[in-house]
Amino acid sequence: xxxxxxxxxxxxxxxxxxxxxxxxxxxxxxxxxxxxxxxxxxxxxxxxxxxxxxxxxxxxxxxxxxxxxxxxxxxxxxxxxxxxxxxxxxxxxxxxxxxxxxxxxxxxxxxxxxxxxxxxxxxxxxxxxxxxxxxxxxxxxxxxxxxxxxxxxxxxxxxxxxxxxxxxxxxxxxxxxxxxxxxxx
Amino acid sequence: xxxxxxxxxxxxxxxxxxxxxxxxxxxxxxxxxxxxxxxxxxxxxxxxxxxxxxxxxxxxxxxxxxxxxxxxxxxxxxxxxxxxxxxxxxxxxxxxxxxxxxxxxxxxxxxxxxxxxxxxxxxxxxxxxxxxxxxxxxxxxxxxxxxxxxxxxxxxxxxxxxxxxxxxxxxxxxxxxxxxxxxxx
Numbered sequence: 479x480x481x482x483x484x485x486x487x488x489x490x491x492x493x494x495x496x497x498x499x500x501x502x503x504x505x506x507x508x509x510x511x512x513x514x515x516x517x518x519x520x521x522x523x524x525x526x527x528x529x530x531x532x533x534x535x536x537x538x539x540x541x542x543x544x545x546x547x548x549x550x551x552x553x554x555x556x557x558x559x560x561x562x563x564x565x566x567x568x569x570x571x572x573x574x575x576x577x578x579x580x581x582x583x584x585x586x587x588x589x590x591x592x593x594x595x596x597x598x599x600x601x602x603x604x605x606x607x608x609x610x611x612x613x614x615x616x617x618x619x620x621x622x623x624x625x626x627x628x629x630x631x632x633x634x635x636x637x638x639x640x641x642x643x644x645x646x647x648x649x650x651x652x653x654x655x656x657x658x659x660x661x662x663x
Numbered sequence: 664x665x666x667x668x669x670x671x672x673x674x675x676x677x678x679x680x681x682x683x684x685x686x687x688x689x690x691x692x693x694x695x696x697x698x699x700x701x702x703x704x705x706x707x708x709x710x711x712x713x714x715x716x717x718x719x720x721x722x723x724x725x726x727x728x729x730x731x732x733x734x735x736x737x738x739x740x741x742x743x744x745x746x747x748x749x750x751x752x753x754x755x756x757x758x759x760x761x762x763x764x765x766x767x768x769x770x771x772x773x774x775x776x777x778x779x780x781x782x783x784x785x786x787x788x789x790x791x792x793x794x795x796x797x798x799x800x801x802x803x804x805x806x807x808x809x810x811x812x813x814x815x816x817x818x819x820x821x822x823x824x825x826x827x828x829x830x831x832x833x834x835x836x837x838x839x840x841x842x843x844x845x846x847x848x
Contacts, residue, residue: 481666530840587772620841655715656805
């Protein structure tokens with residue numbers, strides 16, 4: 479699929495079929511994430527593909543109570559979880575390089591979006607899920623010290639293509655040379 | 664360009680031609696970022712396209728001393744800067760939802776990567792630049808209180824396509840069901 483089509487048509491999917499997803503497709507998504515750029519090529523992300531229903535149930539327990547992804551994670555044949563090594567990205571000789579501290583969140587966003595776009599391009603749905611109790615998720619996934627559970631997404635065939643969500647107009651998010659200066663088009 | 668080709672062939676570019684980039688191509692990149700998913704669709708990112716050489720020079724002054732992007736930012740015809748509204752993503756009724764606090768970094772990574780992939784697909788180079796003094800960058804860009812300077816990238820025609828950087832193997836970053844459990848392929 480064309481990149482521009484994937485970016486324009488991708489939706490966050492919260493209703494899934496239970497149909498299995500072939501391993502080859504799962505691996506194509508992970509491979510796209512593996513190629514993501516990262517701070518000084520530190521690649522702090524790790525991916526855990528959860529197919530085991532008991533682990534999925536434990537992950538759902540970690541979600542915020544009204545999280546619309548709860549049923550999605552039970553229905554979808556697998557959930558991809560993203561863990562990150564801490565204290566590496568954005569850090570040099572034990573000192574953080576910038577006022578943002580650990581850059582793992584920025585790099586995780588990039589890598590997960592490679593997976594999300596690739597899934598869409600091969601007919602699979604995803605949704606970035608970040609609203610969960612990380613300690614519970616880390617216990618369910620046996621994530622060791624030094625790593626954090628960052629995000630997860632169901633991965634599967636979707637029931638229907640959701641409608642697009644609204645976005646701010648270009649004029650609300652784009653400036654020329656300095657913040658607030660109109661970019662005349 | 665096919666999404667998979669953009670993901671496989673994208674490189675971080677640090678050597679640019681001074682040739683101008685038509686506005687239509689700049690806007691195509693920003694439009695891709697505008698469509699990015701974000702925490703509860705909060706869209707906290709703002710983009711500042713810097714063409715004015717004096718502002719570019721002030722941004723270079725904000726970079727870390729040995730940042731390989733210094734010359735790149737002077738040569739490329741424009742620099743796209745990413746600012747984020749703080750205290751909105753990952754926050755509900757004034758309280759952070761997760762142990763990650765403000766989710767602006769995750770959402771900024773996603774949006775900037777939409778821009779980066781789109782630039783590549785239309786023949787333009789970029790490189791995520793995060794190693795800079797945010798206070799200096801915020802002064803150069805007149806970024807108001809409540810927003811932070813997060814990342815920037817030169818945007819332009821590249822001198823040559825850089826060689827690929829190494830990546831960890833799938834076996835180093837992929838697990839099944841729990842961290843550390845081999846994903847047998």
